[in-house]
Amino acid sequence: MRFAPIVGVVVLGFALGVGCSSDDDDGTGSPGGSSGDQGTGGTLGSGGSAATGGSTGSGGSSGSGAVGSGTPCTTNADCTAAEQCVAGGCGPVVIATCQGHDYACGNGLDDDNDGLTDMNDRDCLGPCSNSESIFHNCIPGGGSSACTEDCYFDQDSGSGNDTCEWSHTCDPLGVNGPERGACPYLCEADGCTGTSEECVQTCTRSPTATPRQCNDMYLTQPDTCMSFCGPLTPNGCDCFGCCDVLGDGDYRYMGSTSDDTGDCTTATCTLDAAIAKDDEACKKCLPVAACLNTCGRCECCLGKDCNNLPADCAPPVDAGPPGCVPPECGAGVQPCGVPDCTDPCPVTHYCLTGCCIETPR
Secondary structure (H helix, E strand, O other): OEEOOOOOOOOOOOOOOOOOOOOOOOOOOOOOOOOOOEOOOOOEOHHHOEOOOOOEOOOOOOOOOOOOOOOEOOOHHHOOOOOEEEOOEEEOOOOOOEOOEOOOOOOOOOOOOOOOOHHHOOOOOOOOOOOOOOOOOOOOOOOOOOOEEOOOOOOOOOOOOOOOOEEHHHOOOOOOOOOOOOOOOOOHHHOOOOOHHHHHHHOOOOOOOOOOOHHHHHHOOOHHHHHHHHHHOOOOEEOOOEEOOOOOOOOEEOOOEOOOOOOHHHEOOOHHHHHOOOOOOOOEOOOOHHHEEEOOOOOOOOOOOHHHOOHHHOOOHHHOOOOOOOOOOOOOOOEOOOOOOOOOOOOOEEEEOOEEEEOOO
């Protein structure tokens, strides 16, 4: 997991650290799930042994310590009851909470009945996401503003705790991009003829709901935003939900809706739609350079298969089983998600785009 600018500016990398926020949250559970489900044990350790402890739906860290079979898997069908496929290995159900809340992508249930649960489901954007079938985060209170954004991957829609700040009206792709009907580009009248990156850097207007200028927000985000939202941001995404799902430079807004309201009930962007580059379902967007987590050639991103990374990405021979090509992660960050190659994450972590991130407390 590496953070890099997409323009010629110095951009600080996110630090691994704290978790989700709680502004504007009403504490409701996930749709189709059950709030406060009890974890049944720890995740599998190396070689099929199990770490003790699981996690509870209330944000605790206790469990029965049941040992899983360790059988490599890609879906729940590869495991015997009552195990599930957990980041590449059959084992006990793992509950991953977001600051004490139990959402669809961490509740230990296959909410959309596709044979994939939580961190194994490629439609999940992390433990704070409340939908296993669509890329809108669908959190209580989320999507309340179609234009103004804070950290897309935490559990609320307020910037008071994470200080991340952006507006879709600053995006030069506004006419054809995220929530295009409600958030037209603020500097369109300036007549910039350069690239989108060049135009946003010359846009010195301030959106109504934000005190900062567009160019300033594009180039810099506060340290609090970087440390708070960074660990929750998948590879290929900026911290405002503008993501390159295949790692090919085609950025789409994960919270796209059919009526530009930003509401989960009219959300349209799915993994399949993003891969198909569907301009209606997943609208184009310009990623914010200040908080962009790029998806490199040897990294997993939302739509890239972690099981087929280039062979030359493999670590030294003595670092894993023969033929094992684990995803590339930041220094000290454990790779995950490749059956018979990587270990499942510790019980306090969540496998996100091939890397173990700390579960938000």
